[in-house]
Amino acid sequence: MKKTKDENTEEQILEAAKNVFQSKGMDGARMQEIADKAGINKAMLHYYYRSKQQLFEAVFKNAFSLLAPQLSAVLNDDSSIEDKVKNFTSNYISFIVKHPYLPNFIIQELNRNPDFILKLKDNPSFPNLEKFKIQVNYEVENGIIKPISAEQLFINILALNIFPFVAKPLIMAFTKADDDAYKTLIEDRKTEVANFIINSIKHV
Incomplete structure (x- = not known):
């Protein structure tokens, strides 16, 4: 069955990424840290955003x-x-x-x-x-x-x-x-x- 992207999950990811980018900068931010802060696994994060640049x-x-x-x-x-x-x-x-x-x-x-x-x-x-x-x-x-x-x-x-x-x-x-x-x-x-x-x- 094809996965569909959930708006609430996407909002959680963007909020988590914003906080990590704010504190660590683009170069210092890690996708695993963003996934942890968003309460999802890294595979799920990559499903929504394939790369850190895309998320940024x-x-x-x-x-x-x-x-x-x-x-x-x-x-x-x-x-x-x-x-x-x-x-x-x-x-x-x-x-x-x-x-x-x-x-x-x-x-x-x-x-x-x-x-x-x-x-x-x-x-x-x-x-x-x-x-x-x-x-x-x-x-x-x-x-x-x-x-x-x-x-x-x-x-x-x-x-x-x-x-x-x-x-x-x-x-x-x-x-x-x-x-x-x-x-x-x-x-x-x-x-x-x-x-x-x-x-x-x-x-x-």
Whole structure:
């Protein structure tokens, strides 16, 4: 009789894999450990996911599919650039606090497999910058914000939001922060980053 894949089992596997990848990284993770954490045997794990790479991509896509629509909605709504900066920053940080493995997943996978992002671009909810570009150009031309390209502004937003998560151990060492202090720093970033960017582009 042909086996069928059970949704609950698959969810257990993805949750277990997420936890192992988060603590051990892609290279340090072992399929046996993921199977043990999911409460299944290794043969069952391989039935659902033939390789660690396939499982890694499934975990990544699952998390990205939750984040991408939020960011896409912010970029494509009718709010001002100032509000977009605030909402993008707040939404991104809130999401990554719940999924702290995601930024390092992105960096690791892009370094190991640069073509991986091409698979994500096929996702219908992959953020589209076209409306953002039009809005930035409009606000620059009308003197609402200082001259800046939409691409440079978007990179600034991404960089200031992503780096504190990617460089968590470094930041904790420099600031002598424990876990609680780091969490407070990150929560404060929601307003600090937004205000920093807005003040840099806004006409006084």
